Amino acid sequence: MIDLRDKLREFAAQRDWDQFHTxxxxxxxxxxxxxxxLEHFQWLTAEQSTRLPPDQQEKVRDEMADxxxxxxxxxxxxxxDLLDAASKKIAKNAIKYPAGLVRGSMKKYSDY
Amino acid sequence: MIDLRDKLREFAAQRDWDQFHTxxxxxxxxxxxxxxxLEHFQWLTAEQSTRLPPDQQEKVRDEMADxxxxxxxxxxxxxxDLLDAASKKIAKNAIKYPAGLVRGSMKKYSDY
Amino acid sequence: MIDLRDKLREFAAQRDWDQFHTxxxxxxxxxxxxxxxLEHFQWLTAEQSTRLPPDQQEKVRDEMADxxxxxxxxxxxxxxDLLDAASKKIAKNAIKYPAGLVRGSMKKYSDY
Amino acid sequence: MIDLRDKLREFAAQRDWDQFHTxxxxxxxxxxxxxxxLEHFQWLTAEQSTRLPPDQQEKVRDEMADxxxxxxxxxxxxxxDLLDAASKKIAKNAIKYPAGLVRGSMKKYSDY
Numbered sequence: 536m537i538d539l540r541d542k543l544r545e546f547a548a549q550r551d552w553d554q555f556h557t558x559x560x561x562x563x564x565x566x567x568x569x570x571x572x573l574e575h576f577q578w579l580t581a582e583q584s585t586r587l588p589p590d591q592q593e594k595v596r597d598e599m600a601d602x603x604x605x606x607x608x609x610x611x612x613x614x615x616d617l618l619d620a621a622s623k624k625i626a627k628n629a630i631k632y633p634a635g636l637v638r639g640s641m642k643k644y645s646d647y
Numbered sequence: 648m649i650d651l652r653d654k655l656r657e658f659a660a661q662r663d664w665d666q667f668h669t670x671x672x673x674x675x676x677x678x679x680x681x682x683x684x685l686e687h688f689q690w691l692t693a694e695q696s697t698r699l700p701p702d703q704q705e706k707v708r709d710e711m712a713d714x715x716x717x718x719x720x721x722x723x724x725x726x727x728d729l730l731d732a733a734s735k736k737i738a739k740n741a742i743k744y745p746a747g748l749v750r751g752s753m754k755k756y757s758d759y
Numbered sequence: 760m761i762d763l764r765d766k767l768r769e770f771a772a773q774r775d776w777d778q779f780h781t782x783x784x785x786x787x788x789x790x791x792x793x794x795x796x797l798e799h800f801q802w803l804t805a806e807q808s809t810r811l812p813p814d815q816q817e818k819v820r821d822e823m824a825d826x827x828x829x830x831x832x833x834x835x836x837x838x839x840d841l842l843d844a845a846s847k848k849i850a851k852n853a854i855k856y857p858a859g860l861v862r863g864s865m866k867k868y869s870d871y
Numbered sequence: 872m873i874d875l876r877d878k879l880r881e882f883a884a885q886r887d888w889d890q891f892h893t894x895x896x897x898x899x900x901x902x903x904x905x906x907x908x909l910e911h912f913q914w915l916t917a918e919q920s921t922r923l924p925p926d927q928q929e930k931v932r933d934e935m936a937d938x939x940x941x942x943x944x945x946x947x948x949x950x951x952d953l954l955d956a957a958s959k960k961i962a963k964n965a966i967k968y969p970a971g972l973v974r975g976s977m978k979k980y981s982d983y
Binding site: 760762763766767770773774775776778779781782783784786787789790792793794796797799800803804805806808809811816819820821823824825826827828830831833834836837839841842844845846847848849851852853856858861862863865 | 875890
């Protein structure tokens with residue numbers, strides 16, 4: 536990820552794009568890319584979504600890459616350590632969703 | 648990331664949540680989390696978004712973690728190597744946006 | 760809709776919120792509300808989504824209202840006649856998706 | 872809106888698309904369209920977003936139309952009266968955001 540962060544810095548610098556890369560704009564671009572990823576699944580059944588045709592697989596992989604790239608770029612601008620934040624979030628989630636309580640159910644937390 | 652992937656597998660297994668984690672549902676959850684991240688920035692000016700108050704910083708970090716976690720989980724289900732995909736996408740983008748051509752501009756590709 | 764537009768104008772004026780209601784911010788808020796609506800469906804099967812429990816129905820109705828309100832507000836700021844635009848878009852779609860060609864299929868246009 | 876609802880019913884029936892129009896899928900499509908609308912604004916400054924070039928205006932109008940059409944279609948499937956829901960939501964918001972308290976500020980409700 537450090538390597539990707541550095542490549543993205545260089546990419547932006549070479550294009551004079553840092554002026555556009557405010558946290559607000561990057562969070563927007565991330566959300567737009569996430570929706571582009573979702574678009575590939577919107578009319579599929581749950582079952583169809585598990586076996587994408589090969590041409591769709593490549594498009595989906597590219598959209599996932601875009602999401603990750605904007606996330607890394609935003610983390611760089613906000614000085615967030617993504618892997619550390621994700622690791623801590625799993626620990627928080629483990630407390631929020633005790634395995635014994637939520638087993639087999641995805642109800643909202645507030646419903647417990 | 649491998650470590651996070653494994654923790655997420657265990658987390659889902661312990662809660663019997665794999666039944667909900669279809670690629671379609673995970674792509675939806677990812678998009679929802681990206682919007683929750685964006686929500687923190689929606690009324691801020693570009694300038695304000697660069698200096699979040701500390702309590703907002705923690706919330707934003709947690710939302711970014713959620714985005715990453717769903718992305719890793721989706722990649723696991725679709726058998727995508729995220730870091731490799733991101734690295735290749737940067738190379739594609741370098742061709743799509745030649746530094747000399749797009750310098751200082753964020754127009755859509757189709758406009759070049 | 761004219762009535763809602765006028766109420767929203769008054770609502771914003773009374774709170775001195777026009778300064779926040781730039782088209783960029785309103786489009787962001789609209790997207791965030793659409794994701795909040797989607798959140799209610801994210802772990803449901805297609806079949807479950809057709810029969811929401813009553814408490815979910817009310818929340819979903821409120822999220823749909825929020826989407827409409829931001830859409831009307833954005834249309835007001837951009838001077839767009841929503842009903843006219845929607846009517847014209849249906850006519851465009853009828854040409855884009857000829858009934859005889861797309862019957863029973865939701866493939867992307869580019870695939871025809 | 873009743874007229875648009877009826878046209879959309881006919882549109883779907885002619886294409887045998889009702890099978891795809893589950894509330895879950897329609898909420899997804901709505902969110903995807905909202906993001907496509909947002910995409911037009913993602914790199915613009917607040918000020919630029921108030922004066923879109925004419926070619927962008929038409930694209931933005933079409934995206935807004937798509938959002939409205941999916942919203943009407945979803946409301947039809949869930950038996951929601953959109954205008955009534957929106958009117959009631961404004962009344963709720965007036966209580967949630969008392970003009971005297973929130974004047975000139977967009978902080979989250981929880982912060983009051």
